[in-house]
Amino acid sequence: MSDTLVAFDDVLASYDPALGLEVHVELNTNSKMFCGCPTEFGAEPNSQVCPTCLGLPGAMPVVNRVAVESAIRIGLALNCEIAEWCRFARKNYFYPDMPKNFQTSQYDEPIAFDGWMDVDVDGETFRVEIERAHMEEDTGKSLHVGGATGRIHGASHSLVDYNRAGIPLIEIVTRPITGMGAKAPDVAKAYVAQLRDLIVALGVSDARMDQGSIRADVNLSLSPKGSGVLGTRTETKNVNSLRSVERAVRYEMSRHAAVLGAGETILQETRHWHEDTGVTTSGREKSDAEDYRYFPEPDLVPVAPSREWVEELRGTLPENPTQKRARLQAEWGFSDFEMRDTVAAGALLIVEETINAGATPQVARKWWLGEMARRANEAGVEVGALGVTPAHVVRVQALVDEGTLNDKLARQVFDGLLAGEGTPDEIVAARGLAIVSDDGALSAAVDNAIAANPDVADKIRDGKVAAAGALIGEVMKEMRGQADAGRVRELILEKLT
Numbered sequence: 001m002s003d004t005l006v007a008f009d010d011v012l013a014s015y016d017p018a019l020g021l022e023v024h025v026e027l028n029t030n031s032k033m034f035c036g037c038p039t040e041f042g043a044e045p046n047s048q049v050c051p052t053c054l055g056l057p058g059a060m061p062v063v064n065r066v067a068v069e070s071a072i073r074i075g076l077a078l079n080c081e082i083a084e085w086c087r088f089a090r091k092n093y094f095y096p097d098m099p100k101n102f103q104t105s106q107y108d109e110p111i112a113f114d115g116w117m118d119v120d121v122d123g124e125t126f127r128v129e130i131e132r133a134h135m136e137e138d139t140g141k142s143l144h145v146g147g148a149t150g151r152i153h154g155a156s157h158s159l160v161d162y163n164r165a166g167i168p169l170i171e172i173v174t175r176p177i178t179g180m181g182a183k184a185p186d187v188a189k190a191y192v193a194q195l196r197d198l199i200v201a202l203g204v205s206d207a208r209m210d211q212g213s214i215r216a217d218v219n220l221s222l223s224p225k226g227s228g229v230l231g232t233r234t235e236t237k238n239v240n241s242l243r244s245v246e247r248a249v250r251y252e253m254s255r256h257a258a259v260l261g262a263g264e265t266i267l268q269e270t271r272h273w274h275e276d277t278g279v280t281t282s283g284r285e286k287s288d289a290e291d292y293r294y295f296p297e298p299d300l301v302p303v304a305p306s307r308e309w310v311e312e313l314r315g316t317l318p319e320n321p322t323q324k325r326a327r328l329q330a331e332w333g334f335s336d337f338e339m340r341d342t343v344a345a346g347a348l349l350i351v352e353e354t355i356n357a358g359a360t361p362q363v364a365r366k367w368w369l370g371e372m373a374r375r376a377n378e379a380g381v382e383v384g385a386l387g388v389t390p391a392h393v394v395r396v397q398a399l400v401d402e403g404t405l406n407d408k409l410a411r412q413v414f415d416g417l418l419a420g421e422g423t424p425d426e427i428v429a430a431r432g433l434a435i436v437s438d439d440g441a442l443s444a445a446v447d448n449a450i451a452a453n454p455d456v457a458d459k460i461r462d463g464k465v466a467a468a469g470a471l472i473g474e475v476m477k478e479m480r481g482q483a484d485a486g487r488v489r490e491l492i493l494e495k496l497t
Contacts, residue, residue, distance in 0.1 A: 006257035008250060011222070015260070017184040017253055018230050019177040020219035023195055025170045026138060026212070027070050028205050032166035033137040034061030034104065041211055045161035053166030055100030061299055067135065067168035068111070068303055069313060070204040074170055075112025075133050076314050077198055085304045086111050088135070088297040097140035097160050105136035107294040111303060118322055119190045121183050122340060128191050129175040140165040151272070176230060184253065186344070189246040192216050193346045194321050200349060201318040209240045210385040216245055220252040222260065231256070232266040236280050239273050241382050242346045248273050251280060275380060328352065332361035345373050347383050354390035359397055367393050371414060388417050395424045409433045449474040450496070460496040468492050
């Protein structure tokens with residue numbers, strides 16, 4: 001099969017892309033889906049297990065009521081119908097991280113179905129239709145040891161941690177999304193970003209993509225331009241950042257076009273996304289539903305939420321995402337471009353949290369979409385995964401406002417925060433970053449600058465006050481950027497005019 005990629009614009013000249021997204025949301029319940037084991041992230045391997053989540057003979061599952069409640073609220077927030085009666089099923093397949101050799105999921109009877117979410121990309125609205133949102137349990141986690149890639153190929157052995165086995169999941173599956181053209185990668189990214197923000201607003205998950213509590217499987221196919229017929233799809237599994245969702249769609253579009261252009265056929269398969277190289281590689285040939293031999297779970301009673309309960313939960317829903325964006329834009333005074341930029345960067349939630357913590361809208365936007373976005377892009381992560389918090393940004397700006405720091409020194413404080421050196425105040429003290437306002441030290445530095453630049457000093461004496469900028473720059477250089485620039489200017493003019 002061809003390894004050559006087709007340029008993105010050339011793909012669009014010949015093909016129409018179609019997307020399908022399957023997003024797994026790990027719920028933040030205190031216990032697992034079918035047993036009482038805790039769900040704390042990062043616990044010692046295999047310390048949060050019991051006979052039920054290990055699939056030992058004779059263990060009987062019981063449905064977690066809070067997980068069902070969360071599933072209903074997610075379904076309602078996505079404009080879905082809520083089933084009056086639904087069942088769990090056994091999805092049979094073998095993997096070492098599946099201790100029962102089947103996954104308890106929902107098949108033909110999901111708890112939520114036929115929904116939608118509107119997504120805005122560059123002023124154009126795309127309606128993403130939700131086919132289903134169903135309940136299931138997560139699998140354990142395999143760690144492949146001894147290889148260069150962390151995957152099973154080339155590994156000397158594997159370890160399995162079953163702490164994650166049985167944690168409640170909601171899988172949200174879209175119908176095929178078409179008519180996007182060149183915006184397909186951006187639509188995919190915007191949908192996952194908006195869904196993540198909605199999940200956080202609902203309070204049902206922390207939706208940390210870097211910790212795997214929300215993960216996206218990206219289905220993509222190409223069809224001849226204007227044909228209206230869906231092509232053969234591939235499924236790129238477990239994409240764990242918004243940036244990677246966009247990149248995976250773009251890469252698969254180019255790869256599909258190369259395969260089709262070479263007269264070959266697309267294999268329906270799962271593929272692995274490689275964050276470091278930005279490519280996908282083949283995983284396994286994709287099974288159809290019948291290959292999983294689904295049948296109703298005999299050990300669990302059906303789930304039949306009353307209409308009264310559903311309506312009660314509807315009353316707990318947060319604000320509609322589209323309406324919320326419009327409200328926030330008006331409250332913050334952002335232009336359409338500024339708001340689109342904030343949403344596209346996946347920074348809407350963290351900007352909102354920073355404003356709620358005390359920053360002005362423009363300050364929050366300046367740091368998150370400027371300094372933090374640049375650093376996140378360099379690190380290949382989302383802005384929220386850097387380790388800098390809204391409270392950090394608010395405190396750094398407060399230090400700027402009170403004259404302890406300027407913007408240049410503030411950036412050094414962010415360096416310290418990213419390096420884990422402590423709080424902003426601790427970093428300022430440890431690195432000696434505070435602005436020098438002492439007249440004695442500043443006066444000496446000004447005298448040095450005047451002595452070293454007599455021609456500039458003469459211009460200022462002759463009334464060309466604008467030339468003071470050159471001397472200020474010399475003083476700032478000598479003071480390593482820590483001089484109070486306003487006071488330096490005053491001292492220069494006092495000495496020369």
